[in-house]
Amino acid sequence: MLKWLKKTNKNTNEEPQTLSDLFNLARKSEDFVHYELVNTHGSAWISYLKTLVDIETLHRDVLPFLQRCNLKSLEDIKGYIPIEDIEITKDVTKIKQHFLKGYIIIQLRQKSDECLLIKALSSSTREVAAPEIEFSVLGPKEAFVESLDTNIHLIRKRLPDIHLNAKEIKVGTRSHTRINVLYVSTVANEENVQTVIQRIENIEFDQISDSSFITQLIADNQNSPFPQLIDTERPDRVASVLGEGKVAIVVDGSPQVLIGPTNLLEFFSAFEDYFLNWHLATTFRLIRMFSVFFSVLATPIYVAIMTFHYELIPKDLLSTLITSRSTVPFPPILEALILELTIELLREAGARLPTKVGQTIGIVGGIVIGTASVEAGLTSNVLLIIVALSALASFTTPVYKMGNTIRLIRFPFLFFAQLWGLLGIVICFCFVLVHLLRLESLGRPYLQPLFPPRLADFKDTIVRLPFASQSLRPVNLQTQQTKRFDQKKAKNKKDIDE
Amino acid sequence: MMRCLFILFSCLALLGCSASPKVLDDITLVTFVGYDIADDSDEKIEATIGTPIFEEEGKIRNEFLTAKGNFGKDLEKNFMLHTPKPVGNGKLEVAIFGEAFAKHGIVEATDGAQRDPSISSNLKLAVFDGRVIDFTKQQSVQNQDLGIFVSKIIEHNIQSESIPQTNIHIFLQSLYAEGIDPFLPLIGLKNEKIKLKGLALFKDDEYVTDINEDIIYRFTMLLHPVNRGNLIIQIKKLDAGVSLSHIKSKRVVKMEGTSKAPQITFKLDLKAYINEYYGDVKGIEKQIIQIEKDINKQLSKELKSMIMFFQEYNIDPIGIGKEAKGHFRDWDLKKWKEVYPELDIKVVVKTNIIESGVIR
Amino acid sequence: MSTPIKDRFLVSAGLAFFLTHTMQIGIGVLGYERYIAQDAGYDSWISIILTSITIHIILWMMYSMLTKENGDLISIHKRAFGKWLGNTLSYLFALYYLALGVTVLRSYIETVQVWMFPNLNIYWFLAVFLLLTYYTISGGFRVVTGVAFFGVLIPSFLILFLYFPFRYGDWNFITPVMNHSMKEIFLSSKVAVLEYIGFEVLLMIYPFIKNGEKSQKYAQLGILFSTFIYVAVAIASFVYFSEGQLQRMIWATLSMFKIVEFPFVERFEYIAIATWALIIFPNVCLAFWCSSRAVKRLAPIKQRWVLVSMLLIAFVINVLLQDRKYIDMFINSISISGFYILYCYIPFLFIVFHIRFKRSLAK
Structure with missing residues (x-):
């Protein structure tokens, strides 16, 4: 009994060593497609998961070209198919990951180890809708959705800055969730960015279902009832704090984006302010x-x-x-x-x-x-x-x-x-x-600017002073550029009747 | 896991050791206490307490308990035997002393109130002209707590400056200060209604004499500057009477001479409105100067006689001695007591009538 | 020379204001009026000002030693008296800080027992309070400073309520000014010193202040602010109480708060006592921090364990001191030793240290 248990355990943990191992494992699922395509110039093997792959892309952009092209080498095929994300690789783990993320595998021979990966992920996400949790009467009515790319699109749209960097990290031994760390490289404090990246890379966890997992996993004190990163569903808020010098963490599959470093008082400021x-x-x-x-x-x-x-x-x-x-x-x-x-x-x-x-x-x-x-x-x-x-x-x-x-x-x-x-x-x-x-x-x-006391930061914490007085970025972020805009230009002093 | 359990258990243990609670509705609130001299002189004090009983539909009934004993806690123990819930002194509003009791000195009776931190500094003390037991029996306060009722009467009269500020703190302040004697409000009953009758004046802590309600305001003017309040004065020359309101006074006590032979002058500058006038009403605006002069004369005479009345009893409720102490460096209580009754204290009043209402 | 402290554990110079001030305003301010008025009567507010001047000088002495040594009391002791004597004296100081913390805590508990909960379970209260102290100190000096900062800032609203005693007050009580002999005023000054005890902690915390030499200004300001509070409270209680009345008050300041009334709350002294926990809390934390830090610097023991054992000692002492008589005795002996430390030992150390320092430079 025990012996058997041990054996199966070992079996499930086994990683596919070759491509055919991978296919053998995949055959256990009904949605695995694996067939030979033959045209006048030769033949090729196509394999994909039909539930993940966008059939329309397959029919429109892959199959017609494959039928016409010369199936001699993978390089030729790569040059022929009008899709930008194509790779040739032998790395089985990489193939496995891509395969599970909606890529089509093309081999020249069934037994060959080298293959071509074509991106054909069917993207089925929710439409961008109005925010529900952080609803505001005034202002933009966009909220993040579950797709990382859409979310970053929403942010970039509001912050067209060449210095806005997105560093991608994959986390989760099973889920391989894509996480993007966003920051404006000329503003954000290098130390903050490194802390975030370091901590995300150090995460040991199997499945990341939502950004809340990340908040808890990278929190400074995981036993505290207080949230240590703000999660928001408003792209405008994220764009604005990125410009302030904070770091944003976008997690694939989560409509909430994390921003940090933060402080207690920030939790009580709504973006509508x-x-x-x-x-x-x-x-x-x-x-x-x-x-x-x-x-x-x-x-x-x-x-x-x-x-x-x-x-x-x-x-x-x-x-x-x-x-x-x-x-x-x-x-x-x-x-x-x-x-x-x-x-x-x-x-x-x-x-x-x-x-x-x-x-x-x-x-x-x-x-x-x-x-x-x-x-x-x-x-x-x-x-x-x-x-x-x-x-x-x-x-x-x-x-x-x-x-x-x-x-x-x-x-x-x-x-x-x-x-x-x-x-x-x-x-x-x-x-x-x-x-x-x-x-x-x-x-x-966490208590900044209350303690250590930073009087300059009070302009946008308990109170919010007019924009003209907000020319400096928060001191506690220790940004590279402390000035947001020139206060002198913003102020226009005029005499009476001038 | 063990740690969690430990924390949980210590929390429960902690709850068991919380400070002894006195839940508001589980105590007999005492808002009123009265002291009399016991008839049979076996025991010293006969005390009465009043507690509000809150009935259905927001009705309040007063209940009174009487006990005899030698001092406060002794009495409290006695009261406990009567009440369904423990007695709580924290909201004591008034302490009333019977006339006879007050004449024997009240400071011992206030000791408990001073020592017990749960009793307010704003506790109102008062003297009743009679026995407190009769007071509780005869008064007819309906659907209100007696203690709060009496304290409110005193309070609002302080607010409108009809009587000077008074509470246990002020009483003790004067009692323990050199050169001032305390006073307390004197209450009485008129047709079962509670009424402020005047001020009871003390020598040390013994009730000596009193002034009646008509002249309390004049007393207040001598005591400290006033901001509002009313005064009715007869003007003999014009055969008229005038009621002044919104009186604002400036009070200066001028001290000259030495501490052995001081010359003291009270200077009062009044600014006031005429509120009501009776007598010859044909255009009082022409006679304003005359009215002012008469008021000055009349008022200084009255105030002067009041001071002389105090001197006669050798009491100093307006604190002339205290003022002198603040002025003369070599002031000495003993010498002052010798000098005080013989002093000729002058009062100078200067009135300025600002407005005389909306008719001429 | 001590090893430099890492930058992230340092606090900025301005916070020296709160650190000095918080140690001075403690439990004493609740009832010092009676003691200082015993000799100079209602002129004793002048005595407070006189005392404060000497305190400013002593603080200057302390700073002149600290900036030269750029270390803490332990390295100063070592330089002035050599290793053996120096370390022994440092241990005595650690003991003194510990006693300071215990005193404050014990007197506060006594106040709570008299004013609020006569049958307070002192074991549990101490356990919780010392746990809180441990939690604070184990967070490091920054957290202790933070507590000091909020422990000054939050309760400072109480100053506003001095308005009420002034309203009931009588200025005739304190005139004529200077109606006492100089001798009486000096005697009162001596008593007033006890209210300033506590800022000796600066000797230990100095290395934790960023740009330490710049912090002197703020520390002096802290003392100035303490003086302001002491004088203001003294004058308020002098006009509020008559002289005979004040002599009967053990906690004159609290009795003064009894008169504060609002439409929504009466009996303000209960709120004041509760808020006072916030005032004495940084006191206790700083004292224990200094004491445990001193032992850590002297012996190769972890500060955490020193702290735990000190808190246990504090617990035991507090439990043993149950009687007003013994509490008074304990507090008095601490106050007297504090007085001699300030006025005899520190000037003495100042002289010895500077002589030694010059000599070592000459070498």
């Missing part, structure tokens, strides 16, 4: 910052005050709070946990269900369960308001992953609030603060 006047953008950013604090701290503060520090409650609020809690049999912490879990439940259910059903669940759950639990005396209505508001506040975070983190770190705060009231909240805050201080994004401090 740049489409609005700076006053509005600043106000919205401040509201978002406030809502983060509110979302994390509101329920814990309620628990702390109700459990330990009733002295803090102003006298005019006393009766409201007491009457709202008078029928509730649980201590505040349980009450809060029940409600928080209910909200999380609703959110999770809404996220798993199709959009229309999800909405209904949200409304039904929110209204019916909320009112019923208050009427049943299980929760107080004051807390219901607080929990609902803090859930709402957590959704204002523009980057989805950060929103999740914010909802998560509320629970340790609740725990500490139950332990030592306000003091516990401060202690928990210290833990989070120290964690954030220790955290790095691609080797750059």
Whole structure:
């Protein structure tokens, strides 16, 4: 029994040594096509996976030419077929990889090791559509799709710069996912680029299904709940941060592009901020910052005050709070946990269900369960308001992953609030603060520009000042060119009536 | 895995060791406390506490408990025997002293309030002209917490400057300072309604005398500069009366001479609006100067007599001694106490009427 | 000479401001008013200013040694007293830093016990707090500096609430100014020194500051800011409390916060106490960092293990000190040793070091 197991294991791990080995393995699949083509000048063997290959390309650009051409040497064929990506090789691993990526293999004789690889991948991808997660009322309505080439196309279209380099790396021992690291070579810090490339090359993993895998695999601290790279579905955002000097990572098969190095505050800036006047953008950013604090701290503060520090409650609020809690049999912490879990439940259910059903669940759950639990005396209505508001506040975070983190770190705060009231909240805050201080994004401090303090970078973090004042690139990126444009030219000082 | 389990268990253990909670709805909130002298002199204090009971549909009922004992905690233990939930002092709003109790000194009764960190510095102290037990029985505050109600009465009168700022902190500040004696609001009942009757004046911590509600504002003017507030003055010469409002005052205490023989002058500059006027109403604008003069004369006379009243009792609630201490380097409390009752303190009032309303 | 520290572990010179300032403002500011007012009464705010001048001079002495040596206290000691005596003194200093951390933590816990949770489970609280300290220090000096930075910045909003005591205050209490003899004022100055103790950590952290010699300006500013806070708080409490009243207050600053009221929150002192955790946290971290760093420099032990054992020691000492009487005794002895270190030992070291330095140059 064991012996047999061992044997099969060995068998599956076996790599094809020759081309015929490869074909023997491939024959086990029904979609493998392998036949001899004969014309007046000779014959050739064609093999491909019909599910991967674009049949139209095959019929239009390959077969007619093959039939007419002189099948003497592979070089001749290469010269004859009007497709740019053609290679002649003997390397079996390479052939295997290309074969599995939709290339047609052409051999002169069935047993020959040398072959011609013709690219004929059928590209079936989604149309470029409007962004859903980072939707904005104003601005471009394009979002990335699952194809790497389309995605890079979308970026290049917005950043026609000869210095925009794309370095391709293949990752995943099984999936061989194509990953492109994009950067503007004259701007981006060399060290950052090298860090990214180094880390991607060091990845040991078999299957990369999405860019989120990369985020987690190259994160500086993989045990942190905080995302250390921003993922975005907006080509305009990527193009803009590339120009700022950041590095973008595009992963084939993922509609999310990663950008880094980043910092905590950047997660709270939406790209729409740049489409609005700076006053509005600043106000919205401040509201978002406030809502983060509110979302994390509101329920814990309620628990702390109700459990330990009733002295803090102003006298005019006393009766409201007491009457709202008078029928509730649980201590505040349980009450809060029940409600928080209910909200999380609703959110999770809404996220798993199709959009229309999800909405209904949200409304039904929110209204019916909320009112019923208050009427049943299980929760107080004051807390219901607080929990609902803090859930709402957590959704204002523009980057989805950060929103999740914010909802998560509320629970340790609740725990500490139950332990030592306000003091516990401060202690928990210290833990989070120290964690954030220790955290790095691609080797750059995560809390920048707060710490190490970089006053110059505040112009586009908590607030967004007018474009005229944004002539310098962020200091924390340590870019090669610090100037974005000439501030003097941008400013036009005019006298009255001139 | 073991590490995770360890963390989980220590978290649970931690929760078990959280600080002892006092959940808001699991305590008997005490918002009102009153002190009387016990009838049978076996025990010293008879205390009354008022706690709000929150009933269905947002109704509030006051419940009062009385206990006798020697000091605060003694009493609290006694109260605990009555209440369904532990007593919580954190939201204590007012402490009221019966007249007789206040005459024997109140500082011991406030010791607990000073020592206990959960009691606010903004706790209002007041004296009731009678026994607090009667006060709780006779008052007719409906559907409101008595403690909060009384404290709000005091608070809003402070806001509108009808009475000077007062709370336990100010009381103790004056009590422990040299050259000023404390005062507290004096409350009474009129037709079962609570009313601010005046100010109770203390010598050290003993209630000595009081001033009534008509002259509290004049007292405030002597105490500190005012910004708003109203004053009604009879003008004998014109056989009229005038009500001033939006009074803004500048207060300067001029000190001359030596600390042994000081010459003290209170200088008050008032700016005010005329709010109401009765008497000969034919064009008061012509008589403004006359009115101002009369007000000056009348007011200085009244203020002067008030100071003399204080001197008579040898109390100094407006802190003339404190002012002197701030001025004379060789000020000494003992000597001051000898000098003070005999001092001739002058009051100079200068009124400036800015507006006289929308009619002439 | 010590081996140079890698560039990525250094912090910029400006942060010296926060590092000096945070060590000075600690638990003392909660109740120092009573002590300094004992001799010079309500003139003692002048004493604070007098003290601060001497502190500026001592800081200058420290910097003059550090910039010359371009190392830390341990290399200074070695140069001034030779290997054996120097190292022994350095060990004493490590002990002193450790005691400093323990003192701060213990007094804070006492404050929490009196004001907030009389039956606080001190074991668990210490365990969590020391775990937090370990987590911070094991992140390296940059993280400790970061904590110091936020530990100054975030609680600084509390300064605004001094408005309330001023509103209730009476300026007659502090006039006439200078109504005490010079002797009384000097006596108060001596007491005020205790509030400045702690900035000796600069002796250890100096090599971690980028362009160390430029940081003197910022460190001096840090002391200036501490003086500003001490004087402001002192004056606020002097006008807020009458003299007899102040003498009854153990935590005058906290009692002052009791008067702050807003429509949405009353009893601000609870918030102040909780926020104070953020003020003392960098204190504790810096003290333990310095202490463990000193031992690491002296003996071939990993700093991590030194730190762990020090935290255990701190835990035990804190648990043993349960009585107000002993706490006071402990704190007093630390304060006195701090006083002598500042005013006797550092000038002495200053002289010895410079003589030795000149001699070694001559060679």
